[in-house]
Amino acid sequence: MRIGQLSVYFGLFDDAMPPGFRTTRQEYAAAVGAMLADYGEVVDPGLVDSMDRAVEAAEVFAREEVDVVVFAPTMAAPPAWPEQALSGVDVPVVVLGAQESGVVPDNYDTEMATARSLPVGLVMFTNVLVRNGRPFTSAVGELGSPELAAALAQAMRAAAAVTAIRRRPLALVGQPMDGYSDVLATDDELALLGVRVEDITAPELSEAFAAVTSAQVQREAEEVGRTADAAAVPDDVLERSCRLSVALEGLCDARQLGGGAVNCHGPTLRWNPEVGITACLGVSRLSERGIPFSCTGDVPTAIALILGKAVAGSALYCELYQLDLPGNWILVANGGEGDFSGRAPGSTVRLLPEDHYRGENGPGVAVAFELPLGPATLVSLTPALGATGGWILVVAEGEVVGSRHHRMEGPNAMFRFSSAPVAKAYQRWCQAGATHHAVLLPGARHGDLGAAADLLGIQLASV
Incomplete structure (x- = not known):
């Protein structure tokens, strides 16, 4: 199965975040990609951080004929970008909310809220999917946990099943x-x-x-x-x-x-x-x-x-x-x-x-x-x-x-x-x-x- 990885990033907060913040999001996306590799060949067009990059991602997914796209945001970002990235492919969509930490600490502050804004980015895009009538399934949990691994495995089995009825007549x-x-x-x-x-x-x-x-x-x-x-x-x-x-x-x-x-x-x-x-x-x-x-x-x-x-x-x-x-x-x-x-x-x-x-x-x-x-x-x-x-x-x-x-x-x-x-x-x-x-x-x-x-x-x- 060929898996399109769709990870978004929003540079609006770069000036307010510590140096190297973007690098941490790239590393997170790489960790997600490694997890997805258990289920097939990952096609990753890189972080989508603008409408231009979204257009490029759509072209990559179409050219590589992916079987499923996994939306795995690194943080909150405009949902119009992943919407555009999906415009060229009619394949199952899995929404992956893999939090880096399952705990909200007492010292949670605005900077941490930006770094951990994945759930916000997740629901921004699922709203657009529902608005557009595009079906999806989801897996949410802590990155590296057995619970998230089980939820993702279930979603990927389902995606493989849907692909099986559509790939061939x-x-x-x-x-x-x-x-x-x-x-x-x-x-x-x-x-x-x-x-x-x-x-x-x-x-x-x-x-x-x-x-x-x-x-x-x-x-x-x-x-x-x-x-x-x-x-x-x-x-x-x-x-x-x-x-x-x-x-x-x-x-x-x-x-x-x-x-x-x-x-x-x-x-x-x-x-x-x-x-x-x-x-x-x-x-x-x-x-x-x-x-x-x-x-x-x-x-x-x-x-x-x-x-x-x-x-x-x-x-x-x-x-x-x-x-x-x-x-x-x-x-x-x-x-x-x-x-x-x-x-x-x-x-x-x-x-x-x-x-x-x-x-x-x-x-x-x-x-x-x-x-x-x-x-x-x-x-x-x-x-x-x-x-x-x-x-x-x-x-x-x-x-x-x-x-x-x-x-x-x-x-x-x-x-x-x-x-x-x-x-x-x-x-x-x-x-x-x-x-x-x-x-x-x-x-x-x-x-x-x-x-x-x-x-x-x-x-x-x-x-």
């Missing part, structure tokens, strides 16, 4: 399921998030499928075999799914795609005489590579998968099947796809013929594995009329208390909400506007996703 392989109005999103709605979608048609997929060589199929089968137990899958079934996996990977690489959505249940995949199977193995392999895919043409959930993968390291496309009221949990599962990197440590990925969703050429290959116990987060994303930014990100923290329903023939988990008993929590989940598809993430991710919602300028619904 998403693919739609087949149109959404007919009648599934809860998974739809218009181009105008997607544009609110900065997301672009490209169609991959049935003829394009068929051509890519036919172009895969026997050697590529064999290599894919060997790689899959090193990760998963394929004993239950006939060789011809595995080979056909491996061919589709290679075809999808090739299309993603050729088009530089960041993820997307397939619809197996239509003429592009299951009812395509050239392909004729589901894509579960292929999308599972792509998800492990960091190119997540949802099913049924559900682009909003594909976006949620990409966000989740970026902040948590793995993300499972799923549905919430049934409440277990005595046990106080809900069954989370899917039809046979999953990010291998999200499986329980030491567990085996099982490959199974997907007889439940046979196509014109028989079954595809489903994947099944156990999920790790412990803290977890459910996520859903939907466009919504009247919502802030036109979208709602629904987030529910809880824990996975079991993963034992092997006859589901797919990844599954017993999820317990932390906020309320399962019936009440699921009622809130529905009330918040969640779709019938969700994303399951390892760990407690409400803070990360809340920061991502801030950067996207959309509504966060906490369940």
